[in-house]
Amino acid sequence: MPDTATAPLTGKALLQKVKELSDLSVREKAKRCGYYTVSKSNQTRVNVADFYSALLEARGIELDPEGSKDGRGREPTYRVSVHKNGQIVIGATYTQSMGLQPGDEFEIKLGYKHIHLIQVGNPGKGENSADDDE
Numbered sequence: 001m002p003d004t005a006t007a008p009l010t011g012k013a014l015l016q017k018v019k020e021l022s023d024l025s026v027r028e029k030a031k032r033c034g035y036y037t038v039s040k041s042n043q044t045r046v047n048v049a050d051f052y053s054a055l056l057e058a059r060g061i062e063l064d065p066e067g068s069k070d071g072r073g074r075e076p077t078y079r080v081s082v083h084k085n086g087q088i089v090i091g092a093t094y095t096q097s098m099g100l101q102p103g104d105e106f107e108i109k110l111g112y113k114h115i116h117l118i119q120v121g122n123p124g125k126g127e128n129s130a131d132d133d134e
Contacts, residue, residue, distance in 0.1 A: 008035050008051075026051075
């Protein structure tokens with residue numbers, strides 16, 4: 001991150017340094033804790049977002065414990081709710097992860113407290129279940 005030999009401070013060292021620098025601005029604290037980069041044109045860019053993330057982590061607060069693959073949208077939870085109009089929407093994240101294409105068809109088989117979706121015309125993909133009980 002920084003254009004120096006040392007890495008940005010983390011953990012207890014970061015918390016201690018922030019206490020020592022309590023009279024400075026957030027940007028200056030971030031810079032002095034190593035959260036900056038120096039461009040080829042010798043301009044310093046302070047990484048305040050990374051600084052805040054490191055502070056939260058040092059205090060034991062994890063905002064994104066599983067990480068995010070691209071920073072866009074929600075990650076799949078494999079739980080859905082029935083909408084007011086009675087529909088259940090699976091969502092693009094699930095269909096993309098299964099490699100489904102527009103026009104792919106499924107047979108719906110109802111069971112006791114579960115729904116099985118079986119892809120029609122592609123026996124190699126097997127059975128896909130939208131069931132929380134299994």
